[in-house]
Amino acid sequence: MNLHFASPDVGARTLEIVNEMKALEGPLLPILHEVQAEFGYIPQEALPVIARALNLSRAEVHGVVTFYHDYRDHPTGRHVLKLCRAEACQSMGGMALEDKVKKLLGIDFHQTTLDGAVTLEPVYCLGLCSTAPAAMLDGEVHGRLDDTAIAELVAGVRL
Amino acid sequence: MTVKIYIPRDAASLAVGAEKVAKAFHAEIASRGLDVQVIRNGSRGLLWLEPMVEVETAEGRVAYGLVKPSDVASLLDAGLTSGGAHPLCLGKTEELPFLKSQTRLTFARCGIIDPLSLEDYKAHGGLKGLKKLPPWRRPRLLRR
16 A cells, blocks of 8 residues: 655645635635646645634534545545445346446545556535446546446556 | 527426537538538427427428437438428428417517527517617717
8 A cells, every 4th residue: 555645845835825815705625636746636635724723613614524434534545446335226136337436446435446556436416416336537527337337447547 | 591490408308408409500510511500599398399400491480399410411312401301300390289279478589589690689670679778878888
């Protein structure tokens, strides 16, 4: 596993991001998005910087970060595959698809393959009920997935 | 005259391959030297038929459903640009029972309008409210 140490400039870079965005109305979520885009996750070191700049307690920032599952406290693999597990997708065979993906990758949800290629996440929901079962690979949506289509997606990320 | 083809770019259409279909159309149009404009619109709402490609004809829009990139060449061979017959052809969009029996309000213009065209926006009633303002209060956009 790649041990990922936040570089010493996390605080400085976070402060730059905060200063750029703190004038927004409701700046916390956009700031956290930007921090995650910058580092690939939300480093612990970023939290006190954000809290101080926004005049929030560190607990409040922590609460927001942990409430939204999209924010991560550790880096992911090179690709992130999110499988929709909500009702419509389940009713269209999403569970069987999940099993298939887990077997193909050899990992469970919230885990990353040993080669660092892909992280598997559940998601509730992608809003693609009409084209269920659905998945999102690196921000791109895929619907009407069957065994062949999901195997192709998985093969693509393992290259 | 430039023929207009509509290919949706909403999330559901993208999830079932609308982007690849659009790419295939662009490639075929370029290689055949056709005078065709590809417009990326919202879905008409018949998500089970996406990617649904429409073409503007003199009699209104004609739809082709469940289009795959590999169908694009045969669709153009069959004369899609003039609403030609093809196994994927669904006929006139407005005559599809799903749409015909609906009165649309909130989504009335979704899929019909070219979202990036100000002219199209105006043609569908855009800016009407702002035009009621006295001239000196109108935004710059309307003063031109």
